[in-house]
Amino acid sequence: MEMVVEVSKQAQGHENGVVYPSDNIMLDLHDLKKVYPTPKGDYVVLEHLNLQILKEEFVTIIGHSGCGKTTMLSMIAGLNPISDGRISVLGNPIKGPGPDRGVIFQAPSLMPWMTALQNVKLGVNQVFPHASKSQRKDIAMYYLDKVGLEGAFHKKANELSQGMQQRVGIARAFAIKPKVLLLDEPFGMLDSLTRGELQDILIEIWNKEKITAVMITHDVDEAIFLADRVVMMTSGPRAKIGDVLSIDFERPRTRKSVLEHDDYYKYRKHLIDFLEH
Amino acid sequence: MKQSVTVVQDEKGNFGTMVKDFVIKLIPAMPKWNGKTLVRKVLIPLASIILFVGLWHVGAKALYNIEADYKIQKALTDQGQEAADQMAACIASGDVSCQPNTLPSPAQVWTSFNTLIADHKAISADKAEFKAKTAALNAKREAEGKAPIVYTGRPSFVDQIFTSLKTVFAGFLLALIIAVPVGVIIGLSTTLRNSFNWLIQIFKPVSPVVWLLLVFMIVKTMTKDSESDSAFIISFISVGLCAMWATLVNTAMGVATVDKDYINVAKVLKLGPIQKVFKVILPSSLPLIFTGLRITLSVAWMVLIAIELLAQSPGLGSFVWEEFQNGANDSNSKIIVAMFVIGIIGFLLDRIMLTVQNMVSFNKNATA
Numbered sequence A: 001m002e003m004v005v006e007v008s009k010q011a012q013g014h015e016n017g018v019v020y021p022s023d024n025i026m027l028d029l030h031d032l033k034k035v036y037p038t039p040k041g042d043y044v045v046l047e048h049l050n051l052q053i054l055k056e057e058f059v060t061i062i063g064h065s066g067c068g069k070t071t072m073l074s075m076i077a078g079l080n081p082i083s084d085g086r087i088s089v090l091g092n093p094i095k096g097p098g099p100d101r102g103v104i105f106q107a108p109s110l111m112p113w114m115t116a117l118q119n120v121k122l123g124v125n126q127v128f129p130h131a132s133k134s135q136r137k138d139i140a141m142y143y144l145d146k147v148g149l150e151g152a153f154h155k156k157a158n159e160l161s162q163g164m165q166q167r168v169g170i171a172r173a174f175a176i177k178p179k180v181l182l183l184d185e186p187f188g189m190l191d192s193l194t195r196g197e198l199q200d201i202l203i204e205i206w207n208k209e210k211i212t213a214v215m216i217t218h219d220v221d222e223a224i225f226l227a228d229r230v231v232m233m234t235s236g237p238r239a240k241i242g243d244v245l246s247i248d249f250e251r252p253r254t255r256k257s258v259l260e261h262d263d264y265y266k267y268r269k270h271l272i273d274f275l276e277h
Numbered sequence B: 001m002k003q004s005v006t007v008v009q010d011e012k013g014n015f016g017t018m019v020k021d022f023v024i025k026l027i028p029a030m031p032k033w034n035g036k037t038l039v040r041k042v043l044i045p046l047a048s049i050i051l052f053v054g055l056w057h058v059g060a061k062a063l064y065n066i067e068a069d070y071k072i073q074k075a076l077t078d079q080g081q082e083a084a085d086q087m088a089a090c091i092a093s094g095d096v097s098c099q100p101n102t103l104p105s106p107a108q109v110w111t112s113f114n115t116l117i118a119d120h121k122a123i124s125a126d127k128a129e130f131k132a133k134t135a136a137l138n139a140k141r142e143a144e145g146k147a148p149i150v151y152t153g154r155p156s157f158v159d160q161i162f163t164s165l166k167t168v169f170a171g172f173l174l175a176l177i178i179a180v181p182v183g184v185i186i187g188l189s190t191t192l193r194n195s196f197n198w199l200i201q202i203f204k205p206v207s208p209v210v211w212l213l214l215v216f217m218i219v220k221t222m223t224k225d226s227e228s229d230s231a232f233i234i235s236f237i238s239v240g241l242c243a244m245w246a247t248l249v250n251t252a253m254g255v256a257t258v259d260k261d262y263i264n265v266a267k268v269l270k271l272g273p274i275q276k277v278f279k280v281i282l283p284s285s286l287p288l289i290f291t292g293l294r295i296t297l298s299v300a301w302m303v304l305i306a307i308e309l310l311a312q313s314p315g316l317g318s319f320v321w322e323e324f325q326n327g328a329n330d331s332n333s334k335i336i337v338a339m340f341v342i343g344i345i346g347f348l349l350d351r352i353m354l355t356v357q358n359m360v361s362f363n364k365n366a367t368a
């Protein structure tokens, strides 16, 4: 757990304008700008947005609705063109979307005509074209197993509940072994019980795979429970990073230990104070 | 097209069980029987049929009386009282020579239906006999490399039905082969869609008659010295061209409006263009494509009758036309029989398409 403390120190350093050693940075958003042309003239959603995310870091992003969180995430995914500035992965500017940045959308967006297994295999086949057929199937089944869907391989996606579908979404995203995992309020539509379950599943897989994760959420408790750092965005237009909060809880975390931790309410208050101003 | 097959058929299913499933799905699910469903599903439809036949009967009777009165009246003014009495007696006796010619009653139509069936049986027997008689001769002719002697008698009503079905399926297949690929290509590109739109808008409302004439001009020249059945070719091509527009438009729309999330998934996974079309775009537009095909089939069946009638190609259309021209005593009731047969077959075709449509749609069931 040494590493976590290290990361959080650096994160605080970042707030003070200290730059990370570049070989530690997975994702670098530099002076990012996004303009949407509208009938009433250009709308500047994001401007002068700077954010660096480290390897193996889990960052959650909160901000008011409409401030540009989805816009930022879809730009990182390469699905939304950059108006100005730069996004780099491991120092290389991104060129469009690619499987090095997996995405879990708010809606599970599985292909409803495919089974759970086929949905996961769609990505696996694409990313591991040289693996044998059975190897690819094994990979897909491994991740479906991990999200607790061992009995539902052959169910059509539209026969699964929302929560189950999002589990397939998680399996599909991890199975393509991305460098960065991007999540846009993936549990926003679920009831709180299912949401808790899926948070546990997500963090369990992430503990194993340790890929960089960037997750948008509107749930302050979720933001604290999952993150190494919580990034707060200012309200738009011209939104940018307003504040960054390091969460120094040890990993692996349990919900209980987090809730009982002395610092929990301090963190919570920090985030809520930010959102209320 | 592997993907679209897996849509219909799950991995374990073989063709036999697929056919069985399909037939089961064709029959509307039987609800649990209780008083309420009995009334709703049986008694009310039955009552509506009885009401319909009753009204028809009364209406036909009224028309019959008007026509009969007119005939008697005419005899009276033209030839005097005696002729009028004779006419009245003749009509009352049911003699075919003087029956009023008007909307036939349900009973007359039923009689004609039976006549047509009996006629079919007679012709079939005749055909079988002909075949038996010529079997030996034909075998010899074949051995000598000569064309066999074929039955050239009049086709029965049932033969006409099958000819029509053959034509409509040929037309439907033609529509499918043209409209689905073209629709996919147009749907994929906004530029193409915009540039082809005017063409579609202009050709879509063109009447079947005009299509027929256009096809006639082309096919007549092209089949000038071949022995092919040009009436059949002309009618099925015209049917296909008339009916394909719904499929073309729906396919293009389905392809153009694939859920953005699916497209994003394809982009993130960097699927190539072929994979993108076959794994994502086509399966997701299948429900709309089948909605289009369903409309295409029903339009095809509807215009077929008119086209057969005009092209003088055999089938139900020419049956109706010949009966109308023929003016025999039971012609009118035969036309009504044909009307019901056309309607019922149209309904069955639509039912089949609806079932297929429901099998490929992954969201909600389409409704009749």
Ligand SMILES: Nc1ncnc2c1ncn2[C@@H]1O[C@H](COP(=O)(O)OP(=O)(O)O)[C@@H](O)[C@H]1O
Pocket: A036, A037, A038, A043, A045, A063, A064, A065, A066, A067, A068, A069, A070, A071, A072, A236
């Ligand atoms: N394609 C677009 N064209 C124009 N404006 C857009 C578009 N997408 C989003 N916006 C606007 O940009 C702002 C940020 O949107 P979004 O990134 O979805 O916010 P968030 O995810 O934080 O709720 C909103 O005001 C939204 O109306």
Ligand SMILES: [Mg+2]
Pocket: A069, A070, A071
């Ligand atoms: Mg959003």
